[in-house]
Amino acid sequence: MGLLNFLKGEFIEVVHWEDDSQDTMVYKFPLTSKQQIKEGAQLVVRPSQVAIFVYEGQIADVFEPGKYTLHTDTMPIFTSLSNWKNLFENHFKTDVYFINTKQFTNQKWGTINPIMMRDADFGMLRLRGFGVYAFRVKEAVQFLKEIFGSNKFFTVDQINEYLKSLIVSSITDVIAEAKIPAMDLATQYDEIGSLAMARINDRFDVYGLTITDFAIENLSLPESVEQAIDKRTQMGALGNLNQYMKFQTAEAIRDAAQNPGGGMAGMGAGMGAGMGIGKMMTDMMTDDQQASAPSNQGNTQPSGIACPTCHTTVPEGSKFCSNCGYSFMAKCIQCGKELPSGSKFCTECGASQVTEKHCTNCGEVVEAGAKFCPHCGNKTE
Structure with missing residues (x-):
């Protein structure tokens, strides 16, 4: 009875691997020098496993997850490598590796x-x-x-x-x-x-x-x-550094003024702070005035035209003087359309607005409307 149990123990009937670890990638099925796999044994390959049979250093058959019966039909590569006469009539010896394919x-x-x-x-x-x-x-x-x-x-x-x-x-x-x-x-x-x-x-x-x-x-x-990146971020968050420095100065002056135990040093600091805040406020007002004041550089004289009657300067294109009511509009001598003063031709009928006449005494050209000749003084009308 003892010999029979010993012989039964030498033949492996089930080949499998129950992985109870978390980090094992390869497991070699344990076979002693006296143990061999029985012909017709069961091979169990669990999910996330691959079984590889190696015979005399050469990779034979590879089994994906599933249950297999090991005999000649299911192991063609191993059969050709072993080349045994009995072809698994009793048992065979090989190395079996289980590869863990899980993540x-x-x-x-x-x-x-x-x-x-x-x-x-x-x-x-x-x-x-x-x-x-x-x-x-x-x-x-x-x-x-x-x-x-x-x-x-x-x-x-x-x-x-x-x-x-x-x-x-x-x-x-x-x-x-x-x-x-x-x-x-x-x-x-x-x-x-x-x-x-x-x-x-x-x-x-x-x-x-x-x-x-x-x-x-x-x-x-x-x-x-x-630290350099943090400083750049702070600078970007502060925005206008000039305004920030003024704010910091005002904060420092307030803190100095609230220091009751400063003594003479506090008095000196207060005087210096007063001068500092005075200059700072002056600079701020100057900056604000400069920012709000309109720029008149290069244009000291107001632009416009002078009224021929009262000499008041009015904007160009004005029809009447704002001071005396003088009309800057003339009428076409032919069709009567109002025209800007100084127009040489009518924009409506195209008639020339220049009327020339000659002095009866000297014959020189006299401007229209002139009562006396500018050359000889002869009365033209």
């Missing part, structure tokens, strides 16, 4: 050394960053070949440091190529993360891995640069 989330990444960045406003900067990412095994066979080999167990910690170095290298390239100003980095985390995720996946593919999520939690600048 490994909340993985941390961060910069050990600062990233050098060239900025248009601040020059060369040292940038540090950190965040989280998630990844999983996409190609189980490739992952077996490239990463874990023949280890019995393989966990996330065994590969995480290497993946971090790939991530930091990729995000460094992305930040350098994006040329985002340092003051705008905090508003571009999603855009930088998307670009970095595509770059990282190109490198993960080589190892049969894929990154499923990538997030930047913080990109921090040196303290001195952050």
Whole structure:
């Protein structure tokens, strides 16, 4: 009876893996040198698992999630590799690896050394960053070949440091190529993360891995640069610095005046403050007057025309003098239409408005309306 139980224990009838960990990526099914898998044994591959059979160092069959009965029909590759005469009549020996294909989330990444960045406003900067990412095994066979080999167990910690170095290298390239100003980095985390995720996946593919999520939690600048950015923000919020300085001066004068224990020093400070506030108020009034006063530079004389009767200056285009009522309008000598004073032709009928006459004594031309000749004094009318 004891021998029968021993023999039964040497043949494995069910091959499966119940994963009770959170970070195991590869699990090798335990087989001792005396144990072998029984022909017709059951293979159970749970969701988010892939089972790989390896015979004498060569990858044989790969099983996706499901339940299988192990015999010649279900294992054609292994059958051709083993080339046994009995072809599983009793049992066979092989290595079985279970690959965990679920997502490994909340993985941390961060910069050990600062990233050098060239900025248009601040020059060369040292940038540090950190965040989280998630990844999983996409190609189980490739992952077996490239990463874990023949280890019995393989966990996330065994590969995480290497993946971090790939991530930091990729995000460094992305930040350098994006040329985002340092003051705008905090508003571009999603855009930088998307670009970095595509770059990282190109490198993960080589190892049969894929990154499923990538997030930047913080990109921090040196303290001195952050202080400079804060000062720029304050200056932008203050607006008119001249008005702000005047306000600050008034506040300081008020505080000095409210100091009861100042003694002579307070008196001196008060006198100085009084002189300061007086000058400040004078400057403010001068500025306000200059801002509100109309500019008359280069135009000291009012523009307009002079009335021929009272010599009052009235705006150009006026029909009557505002002082004496003189009419600046003339009438066409032919049709009677009112015309601006000095018009040479009528705008209605086109008749010439210049009437010439000659002096009867000297023959010189005399302006229309003149009562005496300006040349000889002869009376023209």
